[in-house]
Amino acid sequence: MGFGFSFSLSPQGTSTPPAPPTGVPTNNAMPVISGIAQSGSKLTTTFGSWTQSPSGYAYQWKADDADLIGATSRSYTLTDAEVGKTITVTVTATNSFGSASATSAATSAVLAKPVTVAPINVVAPVVTGNALVGSILMVSDGTWANSPTSYGYQWFKNGTALSGATANIFALLIEDFGAIFSAQVTATNAIGSTNASTNNAGPVSQTPPANTTAPAITGTAQVDQTLTGSNGTWSNDPTSFTYQWTRNSVDILGENDLTYTLVEADIDQMIGFKVTASNSGGSTTASATSVGPIVALSMKINIVAEGDSLTDGSGTTDPATKNYPYVAMSALSDGPEYTLDNISTGGIKADDISNNFDSRGAAAFDVEADLNVFTLLAGSNDRGSGASYERIYRDLRKILRKAKDAGYQRRLIGTIISDDTGDPPYQEWSANDIELTQYIRDYWNSDLDADGLFDLAADSHFDEVSDTFDTLYYNSDRVHPTDLGSSVLASIYAPALNTAIATPAARVELPATWFELDKSSNLQLTNSNRTVNWPAPGFANANVRGARGKASGKWYFETQIDLSNMTAVGLMNLDFADDIAADWVDPCESPNAIGYSSWTGNINHNASAIVTMGSISDSDVIALAVDLDTRSFWMRINEGPWNGGAPEGAPTIDPATGVGGIDISMLGTGMIYPVGFIYEAGQITSRFAATEFTGQIPTGFTALG
Structure with missing residues (x-):
């Protein structure tokens, strides 16, 4: 102070x-x-x-x-x-x-000390950034003494100064691939300048091309027609593209252009197109969705329309030419030669169509045609006779199965626009929200094994009960469409036909649980359909089917039994579904199933014992292994011996080695499903997924779920 x-x-x-x-x-x-x-x-x-x-x-x-x-x-x-x-x-x-x-008053801004020497580098400048084609490198100034007033930059490629590269950033181009980059920073003050060099970055690499939009194929899938492939879109700057056409996923020799003209060898085959994009960093291949099966030149296609009065044109001014399948013919894709066989019948029920299939659908099959297509719209009249939605669904499934067995390469299912429930005037004609319609929508390309769905019930002209009062589209009976209504149905039917004819629908696998539509009415499903039980005492042969079936391969699954005196588990074909609906027999008594029954302790088929397994207790787990390529199967309780064990001196029964399997060829060559059975009371829990197993999966087998 x-x-x-x-x-x-x-x-x-x-x-x-x-x-x-x-x-x-x-x-x-x-x-x-x-x-x-x-x-x-x-x-x-x-x-x-x-x-x-x-x-x-x-x-x-x-x-x-x-x-x-x-x-x-x-x-x-x-x-x-x-x-x-x-x-x-x-x-x-x-x-x-x-x-x-x-x-006091402020001074002027303080000036730096007078500079007496050139700048001196204290911390070297650094090049940062990814040494990748398309990326940007950046150089820092570094740290300097003696107050530089400005900085200059010079980039070097493989040690050689690059003309004009005098900014503090540098963009890497494809021509820089493989090079090593560095930079020099020049710091300047009033006395002079000093240079400092950076670290090296590189060698510069490049990320291989990545496909962002898949290639595509355009053109008509018919012999003598030319298909054209597109590159799709790619990131990471491809510098070249190569092409390969395939037939059923196998390369077609010499077909390496953007276009391919279909030949006779392509008939009934799937044609694919692969694009390989390359840059300095490597190559990546992407595939277009295959087209096909390829049809022959002037292919003949036979279309069979099965159904009731909604399909036969009732209510139109001219049923022969105003029915929706006939009207739809003009909207089908150009090329093939089409024929229509409308076999529908007014008032017919799905049950009658199934029972009379040989004289109806099978008889309409054209062996001369290149492609047979079966379409089905039925169910309204069954409701009028009291059939449940589940019963109608199973009848529709049987009809489609029979069409497949008859040789129809394409099968389509429709949703009805009228549900004949109750007596006039209390009928509920709209069918958009009924269970049957939802079942068809949910399962058309899985359990129903169809190639197309023409969802008539969803159209805005038919999806509400109030629509039936619209006389532009409905007749006065509030059931049958007018000419205009039929044309609307045709506009839904034709695109579904075109799509199915061009390519069969991919099938969707059902969940690895019990199936809601193939179970006894006495049973209920809980636990996300994994557990089936009998909720109240009763006396009936109550069965349930597993949703997921297989036709080939080696599969393993388990079931757990609880609170039951009489249960059975095993395998079934789809014909056993009729017995399920009827509460008729257990799987051990049917020619269409095979299984273990707790009350006999045996594996039985068609009421005949095959092997003895022994008894079970509450919470025991029954394991099943099935080889559908050899049509053999094995069962065991908990970790016990397979199929009850081998006789003394005989080889050990084991699905892993294929020894001791029980023949199930009597169930046919089609799909095989799990099946469960309860009598009076109890429950069975499916353990179809690997995460649910308690036992060891045999070597070579795969979890069903």
């Missing part, structure tokens, strides 16, 4: 002490800073001018109005930290009454 004193002389020449203060100091003139505002220079302040006889002074130097720590003397020597800032000082005057402060 500094102190200041003032004196005056009397006329006689003697000194006069200052007058005693009567209040706190008052500033009359601000402090003034002297010195040069430059780093390294010393600044000094005056007290300023004060009244009330200050007894002492304090100081606080500031840079840009922020206190400089420790700068509390009358003088302050500037540092590099203050370069570019303005300096002020606050002087505080004190007397016995208190203190007051006054702040």
Whole structure:
């Protein structure tokens, strides 16, 4: 702290002490800073001018109005930290009454020390970024002494300076592939310039092309027609493309262009197209969705329309030419020769169609046609006779199965637009929201094994009961469509036909659980359809089918039995579904199933014992392994011996080795499903997925789920 004193002389020449203060100091003139505002220079302040006889002074130097720590003397020597800032000082005057402060005017911005040497690099500059084609490299300035005023940059490729590459960033192009990059930073001040070099980046690589939109095939899938492939879209800058056409996933020799003209060898085959995109980083191949099966030139397609009065044109002005299948013929794809055989009959039920299939659908099959297509729309009349939706669904499934067995290469199913429930005038004609419609939508390309769905019930002209009063589309009976209504049905039917004819629908596998539509009405499903039980006491042969079936391969699954005196588990074909619906027999008594029964302890087929397994207790697990390629199967209880164990001296029964399997060829060559049976009470929990197993999967077998 500094102190200041003032004196005056009397006329006689003697000194006069200052007058005693009567209040706190008052500033009359601000402090003034002297010195040069430059780093390294010393600044000094005056007290300023004060009244009330200050007894002492304090100081606080500031840079840009922020206190400089420790700068509390009358003088302050500037540092590099203050370069570019303005300096002020606050002087505080004190007397016995208190203190007051006054702040000086600011200096000009502090200048840097005079530079005497060129810049010196302290921390080297660094190149950052991915050394990939399409990426950008960046160079930092690094850290320098001696106050550089500017920086310059020069990029090097494989050690050679690149003309014009003088920014602090550099974009890598395809021609840079494999090169090593570095940079040089030049720092400059008033004295001179100094260079500093960076680290190396590289060698530059490139990510192989990645397909973002798959290639596609356009054209008509018919002999003598030309298919055209597209590249699709790719990232990472491909520099070249090559092509390969395939037949059933096998390369067609020499077919390496964007186009391919179909030949006789392609008939009934699936044609694919592969694109291989390449760049300096490598190659990637992407495939288009295959088209086909390829049809012959002037292919003959026989379309058989089966159904009731909705299909036979009843209600139109001319049923022979106004029925929706006939109207749809004009909208089918050009090329093939189409014939239509509308075998529908007014008032017929799905049950009657199934029972008389040989004289109806089978008789309409054309052995001379290149492709036979069977379409089915039925079910309204069954409701009028009291059939349940589940019963109608099973009849529709039987009809489609019979069509497949008869040789129809394409099968389509439709949803009805009228549900004949109740007596007039209380009938609910709209069928958009009924269970049968939902079953068909859910299972057309899985359990129903169809190639197409023509969803008539979803159309806005037919999806509400109120629609039936619209006389533009419905006749006065509120059941049958008018000519205009039939044309709307045709507009839904034709695209479904075109799609199915071009390519059969991919099949969707059902969940690995019990199936809601193939179970006894006495049973209920819980646990997300994994568990089936008998909720109330009763007496019936109650069966349930597993949703997921297989026709080939080696499969393993388990079931857990609880709270039951009489249960059975095993395998069934789809013909056993009729017995399920009728609560007729257990799987051990049917020619269409085989299984273990807890009340006999045996594996039985068609009421005949095959092997003895022994009894079971609550919570026991029964494991099944089935080889559908050899049509053999094995069962065991918990971790017990397979198929009851081998006789003494005989090879060990084991599905892993194929020894001791029970023949199931009597169930046919089609799909085989799990089946469960409960009598009176109890429950069976499916363990069809590997995560649910308690036992070891035999080697070579796969979990059903």
